[in-house]
Amino acid sequence: MNTVSVAENGFDIADTEGLHSVVAGAALRHPERLALGGADGTRLTSAELDRRVRALASALLSRGVAPGDRVAILGRTTVEWALLDFAALAIGAVVVTVYPTSSQAQIEHILSDSGSAHFAAESDTDAERLRAAGADRVWLFAEVGEWSTGPEAPGLDRVLGAVRAADPAMIVYTSGTTGVAKGCVITHRNMFVSASNTVRRTGTLFEGGTTVLALPLAHVFGQTMLFACVFGGSGTHLLPAIPELVPALPVLRPTFLPMIPYGLEKIRKFCRTLLAAGEEDAAVERGLELLREGEIPAPTEHAVYAALGGRLRAVISGGASLDESTQGFYAGFGVQLLNCYGLTEAATAVTVNAPESNRFGTVGRPIPATEVGIAPDGEVLVRGPHVSPGYWGAAAGLPMADAEGWLRTGDLGELDADGYLTITGRRKEILVTSGGKNVAPTPLEDRVRLHPLVSNCMVVGDGRDFVTALVTLDPDQLARRRAADPALDPDAEIESAVAEANSLVSRAESIRAFRIVDGDFTVEEGLLTSSRKLRRAAIEKAYAADIAALYASRTVAR
Known part of the structure; x- marks a missing residue:
């Protein structure tokens, strides 16, 4: 087996810590820096975010949420979603993520399989879908937002301090390209290691940066990017969905974006309306030449770059394969696409490219503290502290990793001499x-x-x-x-x-x-x-x- 063992040490948390340390740490390091912004104009500094999370955690405790209780959340990406996420995790509850696009049968499966006892939804329509799936009392995001401005409960620090790194933080139901979705347990350590070491691998990308997060927080990629942004000190504007991103870019002016290929393709199609005949092909050719030579694209004075906000330098792209012409298109206008690779069972982060060492055609090098191997049949194997301890509910008996701790990803890949991974296919999709x-x-x-x-x-x-x-x-x-x-x-x-x-x-x-x-x-x-x-x-x-x-x-x- 061809294996890369990462030499540098990775970030980790103490056994006695939970994910609230990310929010609390940001409040200590840069209290007045913008942490989260919302589509409704909400702007929370790091200190305000921590105060809101502590208040909401207190409100959840007063409403009967106990450590270990599963809290199912259905809604688009908003500040209230993030606050509820942070607050539930802070007191040791387990967040169960539900996509707004899920079918009724999928929602019923998730609520039943997870054993969720508490429920929150963005809208009345979403709440009704949860009730139809068996939920009783459903909190609306508007209520949650109000609770986050309330008082802090006496003795809250004792509850926060009881959360451990090995405790379950989330149950994320896998995409399920075949069969019924499986609930994957993500611990506090799993998420911290993935998020913090993504920041470490990408250098200065996050520190003091501005970004727009339109990925669904029901997906582990969205969760990892949210925690990476708070940990790395980025000002993060939350948008409900990718279609709302295009008109927001010139207003919010991000310096980097976390994105999936679907979103990049949508933005590219919009940008075509700003181009004269032949300009798109020229940009792709120019960008591919830069990428193949290993050069960092420089910003351009063009309507396309202005439509991207005029400050965008890099995009972390994950979740699916990306056509190389799209990489060339963005590079042709001064934006690097940093391909990354991961899966739910490894809290989404396995490898990522960095701005200063982006290698075209690869999905980057393993994040610190991660080992990547290639099995004799070409399958990509992963080992590290971010690998899930197992599945939940009906899938609890299924193996997560082998006796040596290797997670079999189902993807096919190759490693070069410098440790960069290239994904060549998926075993089940060939x-x-x-x-x-x-x-x-x-x-x-x-x-x-x-x-x-x-x-x-x-x-x-x-x-x-x-x-x-x-x-x-x-x-x-x-x-x-x-x-x-x-x-x-x-x-x-x-x-x-x-x-x-x-x-x-x-x-x-x-x-x-x-x-x-x-x-x-x-x-x-x-x-x-x-x-x-x-x-x-x-x-x-x-x-x-x-x-x-x-x-x-x-x-x-x-």
Whole structure:
């Protein structure tokens, strides 16, 4: 096995500490620095944040929340979500995260499996969904916000001091590309190690920086970035969702962003409206040249850079694969994309690139205190103090790590001589054609999805003679394009997108036929996970007739 053992020591917390040490530590180090801002204009300094968290922790204790109780939270990313998160963890309660896009069946599973006893929701609609899943009394975020301005309970420090690093902090239900979602236990130490060592690996990125966090706090990536920002001393503006990010960037002017490829693609598509013919291709070419030469992109005086806020230097990109042309696009306008890699079972942080040592095509080096290995079959293995101790509820009997402490990730990868990791595929997602050709579908899907008309794409071909693709269209983009050009031919447009994707691979791996299908792949329909990964088996079942027709007709992409 090819293993990298990280030489430098990582940040850790004492066995007698919990995650409240992150909030309290920030209040001591820089009390007057902006810690959290909200879409409603709320601005909390580090000292104010700690006072609010202590007050809310007191309110939770007075309402019967005890250490070890599970507190289920359903809502978009807001200051109230963060406050409730920090306060529940401070008193030793366990936060159970619920995506706003979860189906009713998923919510019922999470509440039942976790054994949640307390519930909070952003809106009346969200509260009703929790009640329909078995919750009784549901607190609204508006109530929670009011409690955070109340008095502090006598003896609070005794409760806070009883929380231990090994105690469960969160139960995060995995995306579930196959089967029922499993509840993954994240301890206080797991989260602290991931967040603090992400800050350490990325150098000066967080210290004194300004960022906008629009990632869902129901996802472990959003949680890790939230704690990393507070630990690292960043001024963090919280936005409910990624679609609200584009108009906010010129106002909030971040210096860095945590983001997922879906969001970067959405921003890129908006930026196209600011470009003249040929400018996008030129920017991609210019950016890729810089990245391949290992140079740090310099800011540009361009409308695109202004639309990004005029100060953005780097984006930590994780959660899924990212098309290299998107990396080139941002670099062409002066913004580095720092690819990272992780998974829920390791509190999301395993490797990350740093601004001064960003290596194009990789997902960076292991964060401090982390070991990464490559098994004989190419699977990426992870070991370290951020690896979860196990699953919860119905999945509690499933193994998390082997006898030597190695977590099997299910991803395939390679390590170079300097310890940089490259992800080459996912074991369960590699397609094998009837001719025996292994095909990695995600690079093809990523490239097709960049076309302005495309909403989503899934490559098909496992056990079949050749590779094909199902494509869904963005109805708003289609309407605009048809208004400008009534003769628009969607098939011809998608054929060009498929041809561009095919330029990335060999003939045997290329998409030989495609079909534009009705509807879209959505979380609500159970076709995407909450982190927007394709649920391939569910899509194949839902579109079985389209796939059959596709192979029967062979609408071939030339």
